[in-house]
Amino acid sequence: MALLFKFELAIMTVETYDRLVVMLEETGAGSPPGRLYHVTYGPKDRLKVVDVWDSPPDLGPGQFQEFAETLVPTLKELGVVLQEPDVYRVHSIIKPQRTATRVARRLLVKFDPPGMNVGQSNEIAKSLDEAGLGAPAERLYHVCYCDGDELRMISVWESEEALRAFFDQLARTAVDREMTEIARTEPVIEEVHHIIDGSQ
Incomplete structure (x- = not known):
């Protein structure tokens, strides 16, 4: 855990x-x-x-x-x-197998859709996998955690273009499955200052 x-x-x-x-x-x-x-x-x-x-x-x-x-x-x-x-409590972690890279800019994305549950999260994850966006190389870390009965996401990215493509697909998936509140939720993007990866 x-x-x-x-x-x-x-x-x-x-x-x-x-x-x-x-x-x-x-x-x-x-x-x-x-x-x-x-x-x-x-x-x-x-x-x-x-x-x-x-x-x-x-x-x-x-x-x-x-x-x-x-x-x-x-x-x-x-x-x-x-x-x-x-x-x-953490629900899931996704971290790609990769070597370290040096980039000028990294971004943290918070995604807090109201009402998203485990079943909806799993449906969205499956759709993203099918679209080839389940584990993008530009995403350094992704954690899904429980806030009461709802799930939230935090991820760290090396590319704004890649993160936008990911969340655009996520929104389309939510619309297709009539997850209205999830589809309407905009991710919050902030600049990263420092990362320490203790899982390597």
């Missing part, structure tokens, strides 16, 4: 975040065990974070709590207040 953590970090600027990364590396906590993926995104003066953590069902947040024992004092030293994260 995995858990997704969403953080809002007060006064977390790019400069502060970059310093945090260095400080965590210096303490040996830069790539903590159990963290599968980390992405920082959003406006440069107020960055946000999504972390995906491996978490055995009997341990709850587990390894994240161990990491927080180093993270919280380091953030305080930098004058950053860590708000309580929103924590969600």
